[in-house]
Amino acid sequence: MTGRDETDLPGGWEAAAAEYVLGLLPEAEARAFHARLGQDRDLQRDVEAWQDYFSTLTDEIAPVAPPPQVLRRIEARLYGRRRRGFGSSLLPYLLGAVTAGALAWAALTTGLVGPAEDPHLYAELRVPDRGLDMLAHWSPETGTFMVRWDGGDYPDDRALQIWVIPEGAETPLSVGLIARGEGLTSIWLPEDLAAQVPGATVAxxxxxxxxxxxxLPTGPVLASGLLDARIPASL
Known part of the structure; x- marks a missing residue:
C-alpha cells in the first residue's frame, strides 16, 4: 500500500482503492479515481494489492445454493424475466459463494462483476515503421479500458489518444490519452460508452x-484494430 498523505477522497486514495475493487465508489468519486489511476503507478499497485487480498477471503468458502426465491430475484435483476440457459445453470454456484462471502455479493450487485457471457476483448495495435507495439484490453468486470505499452517511443510534444468506433457507426468516441512513460494506461468508462465497446474498433x-x-481525431491515425475475444499471443 502507498500510504500517501495527500488526498482528495474521504479516507485517502488507499481506502478509495479498496472501495474501487469492491465497486463501492460513487460515480463522481470513481471518475476522479480513474483519472488518477492511469497516471499513478503507486495507485495501480494499491488496486492490485487489494484485489489479491480480497480474493483470498473466499478461497475456502464452500458453494451454497441460495433459496429458489432469492435465485429468481437475482436472475430477474441480471437478465430480466427471461431465464438464460447455460448462464442460469452456473448461477447457483456463483450465488452460493455470494451468500457466503459479502465481498463477492457486493461486487455482483454493484456491477463490478458482469454476466458470465461478457468476454474480455483485445486488439493488438502495432505501427512497424515507428516501432510502436500496444495491446488494447476491455475488462467488462471492472468497466475499464486498458492499453499496455509494449514497445516504441512516445512522440515528443504530442499525445496519443484512444478512440472507439462502435459497430455500425462512423464517428469515433474518445476514451482518453495513453499515459506517457507508463507501461499500462487504465481508464474507467461510463455506462453509456461502455455499452458501445463490444464489437467496436479501437484506434x-x-x-x-x-x-x-x-x-474528433485531428492527427494521423497510427493504428487500429477490431476488439475481439480471442486471447492474443502476446499475453
Missing part, C-alpha cells in the same frame, strides 16, 4: 498535447 491517433481540441 490510436496522434494529437496535440492534452488531446484533440475538437472531440
Amino acid at each position: 490510436i491517433s496522434e494529437e496535440p498535447e492534452g488531446g484533440s481540441p475538437t472531440g
Whole structure:
C-alpha cells in the first residue's frame, strides 16, 4: 500500500482503492479515481494489492445454493424475466459463494462483476515503421479500458489518444490519452460508452498535447484494430 498523505477522497486514495475493487465508489468519486489511476503507478499497485487480498477471503468458502426465491430475484435483476440457459445453470454456484462471502455479493450487485457471457476483448495495435507495439484490453468486470505499452517511443510534444468506433457507426468516441512513460494506461468508462465497446474498433491517433481540441481525431491515425475475444499471443 502507498500510504500517501495527500488526498482528495474521504479516507485517502488507499481506502478509495479498496472501495474501487469492491465497486463501492460513487460515480463522481470513481471518475476522479480513474483519472488518477492511469497516471499513478503507486495507485495501480494499491488496486492490485487489494484485489489479491480480497480474493483470498473466499478461497475456502464452500458453494451454497441460495433459496429458489432469492435465485429468481437475482436472475430477474441480471437478465430480466427471461431465464438464460447455460448462464442460469452456473448461477447457483456463483450465488452460493455470494451468500457466503459479502465481498463477492457486493461486487455482483454493484456491477463490478458482469454476466458470465461478457468476454474480455483485445486488439493488438502495432505501427512497424515507428516501432510502436500496444495491446488494447476491455475488462467488462471492472468497466475499464486498458492499453499496455509494449514497445516504441512516445512522440515528443504530442499525445496519443484512444478512440472507439462502435459497430455500425462512423464517428469515433474518445476514451482518453495513453499515459506517457507508463507501461499500462487504465481508464474507467461510463455506462453509456461502455455499452458501445463490444464489437467496436479501437484506434490510436496522434494529437496535440492534452488531446484533440475538437472531440474528433485531428492527427494521423497510427493504428487500429477490431476488439475481439480471442486471447492474443502476446499475453
